[in-house]
Amino acid sequence: MATTSRTENPAFIRDSGKAGRDCPRCPRLVAFRTQWREREPGWFNAPVGSFGPLDARLLIVGLAPGLQGANRTGRPFTGDFAGDLLYGTLVEFGFARGQFNARVDDTIELVDARITNAVRCVPPENKPTPAEILTCRGFLEATIAEMTELRGIIALGRIAHDATVTALGSRKSAVKFGHGARSEIGQVTIFDSYHCSRYNTNTGVLTPDMFRAVFAAARDFIDGGRVRRA
Secondary structure, three states: OOOOOHHHOOOOOOOOOOOOOOOOOOHHHHHHHHHHHHHOOOOOOOOOOOEOOOOOOEEEEEOOOOOOOHHHHOOOOOOOHHHHHHHHHHHHOOOEEOOOOOOOOOOOEEOOEEEEEOOOOOOHHHOOOHHHHHHHHHHHHHHHHOOOOOOEEEEEOHHHHHHHHHHOOOOHHHOOOOOOOEEEEOOEEEEEEOOOOHHHHHOOOOOHHHHHHHHHHHHHHHOOOOOOOO
């Protein structure tokens, strides 16, 4: 029997990091999405795409859309606490400008930076399964591939780190996660941070200063002497 390639499958959008609004790949996530469409029909309730310019040199990779954040608004890290810290830090280090009001109609604009997630659909309890992370990896690979000027990636949390490492063609065991760690895979440098969730900040796992230090390192790297990719 003939097999169907990924590019022939309507669930995979060729040469794009975008999942279709009704992406059928992960049954558990589809069921959760359907549940919330019925419960909150005015919410976005669909796979959340990337935000920011394609020619950015920095990519920020999060875990997945938050239920009442990106799943509600349709823009990564918009509508929950994690976004307040992230976008404020991006503005501070010149990776964004404008006013962030946690709404898609605010004036925030990313500058030389882009934001995406390892998993495009909101998972129950914010915990995607290993199979869902693997299934969604093609979209992360496509997002990275289409960013021709990409030099640095900030991975927010271990899952985002591992997904990024595998999307870049390396083994998770070869590139360990650690807050403040820095590693290189090919021509891309990965900067690790604990996720900027309310839980991590409330418990002191991640402080604003710890978070800023990661972005300061990425800013110095982006502005450094390395030649940009052709």
